[in-house]
Amino acid sequence: MENFYKDNAEIEKTIDAIGLDEVAELCEEGFRFAGEYDFAPVDSADAIDNYKRALSICGEICARDIAPTAEETDRVGNVLNADGSVTYAPGIARAVKLLGASGLSGCTIPYCLGGLNMPCTVLTAANEIVSRADAALMNIFGLQGIAETINRFADEEIKKQYVPKLCDGTYTGAMVLTEPDAGSDLQSVKTSAWQDENGNWFVNGVKRFITNGCGDVLLVLARTEPEFSDGRGLSCLLVEKGPKVKIRRLEHKLGINGSPTCEMVFDNAPAKLVGQRKRGLITYVMSLMNGARVGISAQGTGIGEAAYRAAREYAAGRKQFGVAIEEFPAVRDLLCDMSADLQAARLLAYYSSKSVDLEDGLSKKFESLKGTPEAQAVRARMKKYAAFNKMLTPMAKYYASEMSMRVSNGALAVLGGSGYMKDYPVERYLRDARITTIYEGTSQLQIVAAIAGVAAGLYNEVIDDVLDGVDVPPNLAGFVAAARELASAVDAANEAVKNNPLGKVYHDLHARELVDAAICAVVAALFVRYASRFPEKEAVLEYWKETKFPAARAALERAKSGYSGAIGNFGRIAPACVAE
Amino acid sequence: MNESSNGRPGGYNSVVCIKQVPDTNKVTGSAMKADGTINRAALPAIFNPEDKCALEAALRVKDRWGGTVTVVTMGLPAACGILREALMCGADKAYLLTDRKAAGSDTLATSYILSKAVAMFKPDLVFCGRQAIDGDTAQVGPQIAEKLDCAAVTYLTGLEMDGDFAVAVRDIGTGVERDRVHLPALFTVSEAFGELRPAVVKRAMKYKKAKAPAENGGVALEGDLAIGQISCDDIGAEAERCGFAGSPTRVSNIISVVLAGGNYKDIPATDEGVASLVAELCADHTIG
Numbered sequence: 001m002e003n004f005y006k007d008n009a010e011i012e013k014t015i016d017a018i019g020l021d022e023v024a025e026l027c028e029e030g031f032r033f034a035g036e037y038d039f040a041p042v043d044s045a046d047a048i049d050n051y052k053r054a055l056s057i058c059g060e061i062c063a064r065d066i067a068p069t070a071e072e073t074d075r076v077g078n079v080l081n082a083d084g085s086v087t088y089a090p091g092i093a094r095a096v097k098l099l100g101a102s103g104l105s106g107c108t109i110p111y112c113l114g115g116l117n118m119p120c121t122v123l124t125a126a127n128e129i130v131s132r133a134d135a136a137l138m139n140i141f142g143l144q145g146i147a148e149t150i151n152r153f154a155d156e157e158i159k160k161q162y163v164p165k166l167c168d169g170t171y172t173g174a175m176v177l178t179e180p181d182a183g184s185d186l187q188s189v190k191t192s193a194w195q196d197e198n199g200n201w202f203v204n205g206v207k208r209f210i211t212n213g214c215g216d217v218l219l220v221l222a223r224t225e226p227e228f229s230d231g232r233g234l235s236c237l238l239v240e241k242g243p244k245v246k247i248r249r250l251e252h253k254l255g256i257n258g259s260p261t262c263e264m265v266f267d268n269a270p271a272k273l274v275g276q277r278k279r280g281l282i283t284y285v286m287s288l289m290n291g292a293r294v295g296i297s298a299q300g301t302g303i304g305e306a307a308y309r310a311a312r313e314y315a316a317g318r319k320q321f322g323v324a325i326e327e328f329p330a331v332r333d334l335l336c337d338m339s340a341d342l343q344a345a346r347l348l349a350y351y352s353s354k355s356v357d358l359e360d361g362l363s364k365k366f367e368s369l370k371g372t373p374e375a376q377a378v379r380a381r382m383k384k385y386a387a388f389n390k391m392l393t394p395m396a397k398y399y400a401s402e403m404s405m406r407v408s409n410g411a412l413a414v415l416g417g418s419g420y421m422k423d424y425p426v427e428r429y430l431r432d433a434r435i436t437t438i439y440e441g442t443s444q445l446q447i448v449a450a451i452a453g454v455a456a457g458l459y460n461e462v463i464d465d466v467l468d469g470v471d472v473p474p475n476l477a478g479f480v481a482a483a484r485e486l487a488s489a490v491d492a493a494n495e496a497v498k499n500n501p502l503g504k505v506y507h508d509l510h511a512r513e514l515v516d517a518a519i520c521a522v523v524a525a526l527f528v529r530y531a532s533r534f535p536e537k538e539a540v541l542e543y544w545k546e547t548k549f550p551a552a553r554a555a556l557e558r559a560k561s562g563y564s565g566a567i568g569n570f571g572r573i574a575p576a577c578v579a580e
Numbered sequence: 581m582n583e584s585s586n587g588r589p590g591g592y593n594s595v596v597c598i599k600q601v602p603d604t605n606k607v608t609g610s611a612m613k614a615d616g617t618i619n620r621a622a623l624p625a626i627f628n629p630e631d632k633c634a635l636e637a638a639l640r641v642k643d644r645w646g647g648t649v650t651v652v653t654m655g656l657p658a659a660c661g662i663l664r665e666a667l668m669c670g671a672d673k674a675y676l677l678t679d680r681k682a683a684g685s686d687t688l689a690t691s692y693i694l695s696k697a698v699a700m701f702k703p704d705l706v707f708c709g710r711q712a713i714d715g716d717t718a719q720v721g722p723q724i725a726e727k728l729d730c731a732a733v734t735y736l737t738g739l740e741m742d743g744d745f746a747v748a749v750r751d752i753g754t755g756v757e758r759d760r761v762h763l764p765a766l767f768t769v770s771e772a773f774g775e776l777r778p779a780v781v782k783r784a785m786k787y788k789k790a791k792a793p794a795e796n797g798g799v800a801l802e803g804d805l806a807i808g809q810i811s812c813d814d815i816g817a818e819a820e821r822c823g824f825a826g827s828p829t830r831v832s833n834i835i836s837v838v839l840a841g842g843n844y845k846d847i848p849a850t851d852e853g854v855a856s857l858v859a860e861l862c863a864d865h866t867i868g
Contacts, residue, residue, distance in 0.1 A: 038786050038803075039782045039785035039786035040785070049788070050784070054781045057778050057780075060778050064775070064778075098778065101780065102779070102780055103782050104781060116782065
C-alpha cells in the first residue's frame with residue numbers, strides 16, 4: 001500500500017540522525033503518564049516507536065486519500081456561499097475529517113485535552129508529509145498552533161471547551177491577525193474589542209488574508225486598550241464562528257487554492273479573552289508565529305519532496321537523443337543539486353524543531369525543579385536553546401521555503417515543456433511553493449530575525465551542539481574541519497561588516513550573505529551528523545562541501561567588499577519609473 | 581433506504597474472520613520452493629486485503645448502529661500481527677485460533693473450525709473477505725454460513741440494518757441485488773465495498789502492546805491488551821474434521837512456472853502475423 005512516510009526513508013533517517021531520546025523524555029515528563037493513560041509510552045524507545053507509527057498513519061492517509069485529490073482541489077478551490085459561509089473543496093473536507101479521526105490534528109496537545117502529546121519535531125514531519133500530498137491542506141492541518149496557544153495561555157474553561165474538538169477534527173481554527181493596513185506590521189492593527197458592563201467582550205473590525213478564516217475557532221488580534229496605538233494595546237480574543245462573523249471575500253491566489261484565504265468582518269462578535277490583556281501581540285502572537293514558521297519550513301520541505309520526486313522519475317523515463325535524460329551531466333547535476341538542497345532543508349527544519357522541543361521541554365522541567373540544585377543547569381540549557389531558536393526558526397523557514405522555490409523551479413526545468421503544462425503537477429508545486437517565502441514573514445524578514453544571532457556568532461555554538469556526542473568517523477573528520485573553517489570565515493565577515501562606516505545600513509544590506517553562509521556551515525555540520533550515522537550520506541556531504549562552500553565564500557567576499565552601491569547609487573541603478 | 585435504517589437497542593455484534601497471507605503481489609523468482617510450496621520467508625505476511633474490507637463493513641455497522649466488533653484469525657502465533665492491526669483500526673476484541681490439529685486444513689476443514697469459533701460468540705453479523713489472495717477459493721465464507729445455517733450474502737457493497745434484519749446490496753456483475761435477510765447472517769466483502777479506514781494513532785500506541793499467550797510464554801496479558809487464544813478443543817471441534825484429517829482436498833501436482841526473459845515472441849501487427857499466432861495457439865490447444 002502506498003505510504004508517504006514508508007516510501008521515503010529520508011524522514012525516518014533524519015529523525016534517527018537528529019535523535020529524539022531526550023525530547024521524548026522531556027515531552028513525557030519522565031514517562032509519568034504511562035500509569036494514567038494506557039496508550040502513553042513507558043520509555044524513549046516506546047515513545048519514538050509511537051512517533052513513527054503516527055507518521056506512518058499520516059503517510060498512509062496522505063498517499064491513499066489526500067494526494068489523489070490535490071489536483072481537483074487546486075482546480076475547484078473553495079466556494080463562498082451567498083450566506084457568507086465557505087464550502088471546502090471536497091478533498092479538503094474529507095482530509096480534515098480523516099486526519100482528525102486518526103488523532104493527528106492534536107499532535108502536540110497534552111493527553112489530558114485529547115492530544116497525542118508528541119513533540120514539535122513529529123508535527124514537522126507530519127506537516128512535511130501532508131504538504132507533499134497537498135500543500136494547501138497543510139494550511140489547515142498545520143494550524144495546530146491555535147490549539148497550542150489556547151492550551152498554553154487560556155484559562156481552564158476555554159481550554160476544555162475548545163482544545164479537544166480541535167484535536168479530533170470537529171473544529172478547525174484560524175489565526176486572525178492581518179488587516180488591509182497591518183500586514184508585516186501587526187502593531188498597527190485597528191480591529192477593536194470592547195467589554196460591556198457584565199464583562200463580556202465583543203470584537204469589531206475587518207481582517208484580510210486570513211487563512212481558514214471560515215474555521216470554527218478564531219484567535220483574533222484586536223485592540224483592547226485604545227490609549228496605546230502600538231503592540232502594547234493588543235490582546236488575543238477567541239471568537240466562535242457565528243452570525244456576527246461574515247466572510248465577505250475569498251482571495252483568488254496564484255497557488256494553495258485549497259486553502260481558503262478570507263476577508264472577514266467582525267460586527268460586535270461575542271468573544272472570550274485569551275490570557276491577559278495587552279499581551280496579545282507581544283507574547284501570544286509571537287509564540288504562535290514562531291510555531292507557524294516551523295510549520296512553513298515543513299511545508300516547504302514537503303513541496304520540495306513532491307517536486308524532486310516528479311523530476312527524478314521523469315528524468316529516468318524520458319528519452320531524448322536515444323537515452324534517458326538523466327544520463328546527461330547537466331540534468332544529473334541539477335537533480336543532485338535539488339536532492340542536496342532538499343535534504344539540507346529537512347535536516348535544518350527537523351533540527352530546529354528539535355531545538356524548539358528542547359526549549360519547551362526544559363522550560364517545563366525547570367518549573368518542576370524550581371528550588372532544587374539541578375534547576376539552574378536545566379535553566380541554562382533552556383536558555384541556550386531559546387537563543388538558538390531565535391536564529392534557527394527563521395533560518396529554517398527561510399531556507400526551506402526558498403528551497404521549495406528552487407527545487408520546484410528545477411523540477412519544471414527537468415520536465416521542460418511538459419512541466420509547464422497542467423498535465424503534470426509540477427507547475428502546481430511551483431505555484432504552491434511561492435507563498436512559503438512570503439507568509440509568516442517574508443524571506444527578508446526571516447533574515448532580519450536571524451541576523452542578530454548570526455552577528456553574535458551563535459552558529460558556532462549551534463555547530464558544537466549538532467556535533468555534540470557524535471562519534472565522527474575518521475573519513476569525515478576533514479568535513480568537520482571544513483565546516484568550522486567556513487564558520488570562522490563568517491566570523492571574519494561579521495567583523496568586517498560591523499566595522500563598515502555605514503553602520504547598520506551596511507549590515508542590513510549584507511545580512512543575507514552572512515545568514516546564507518552561516519546556514520551553509522550549520523548544514524554541513526548536520527550532514528556530518530547524518531553521515532556519521534548513515535555512511536552512505538558521505539557522498540551528499542561531499543557534494544555539499546564541493547558545490548555550496550564556494551558560493552558561501554563568494555557571498556562572504558561580497559559582504560566584506562565594502563561595496564554599497566544599492567544604497568548610494570539607488571536612483572541611478574534602479575531609476576524611478578516616472579512618466580515624462 | 582431510510583425506511584430500513586432502524587437499528588435496535590444494544591446494536592449488533594459482529595465477528596470478522598481475517599487471515600494473514602503472503603503478499604502475492606510481491607511474488608519474485610524465490611516465491612516457490614523446489615517442492616512447489618510457498619516460500620513464506622520470501623514474501624511479507626500481510627492482512628488479506630478483502631478481509632480488511634470485511635472489517636471496514638463491521639466497523640461501519642458499529643459506527644452507525646452500535647454494538648461490538650470481534651476479529652478472529654486461524655493461524656500461527658505470527659498471525660497476531662493482523663489482529664493488532666484490526667484492534668488499531670477499531671476492533672474491540674481479537675482472538676487467535678491456533679492449534680496443531682488445524683494445520684493443513686483445506687476450505688472444508690477451515691470453514692468447519694471457523695464456524696465452531698464464530699458460533700461461540702453468538703454474533704448477529706459475520707463478515708469475511710470474499711477470498712484470500714493466497715488460495716483464491718472464495719469458499720470459506722459461504723461454507724461457514726452453511727455450517728451456521730444462516731444466510732450468506734456474497735459480494736457485499738452496501739449494508740443497512742432494520743431491527744432483526746439486514747438489507748444488503750450485493751454486486752452480481754451485471755447489476756446489483758438487494759437482499760433482506762434475517763439475522764444472524766454472513767457477508768463476504770470485496771474491495772468494491774470500500775477500503776479499511778486508517779488506524780487511530782492512540783489505538784496504535786496502545787494495541788501495539790497487545791499479545792496472545794502464545795507470544796508471551798503462555799501467559800495472558802491483563803485487561804484489553806490480551807488477545808484471546810483458542811484451540812480446537814475450546815470450541816468443541818472434532819479432531820477428525822480438522823486439519824489434514826478433515827481435508828478431502830489433495831493437491832496432486834504443482835508446477836513452478838518461471839518466465840525467463842526469452843519466453844516471448846514479437847508478432848508483427850499484420851494479417852499474416854495474427855494468422856500465425858492463431859495457428860500456433862490452435863496447435864498448442866490453447867484455443868480451439
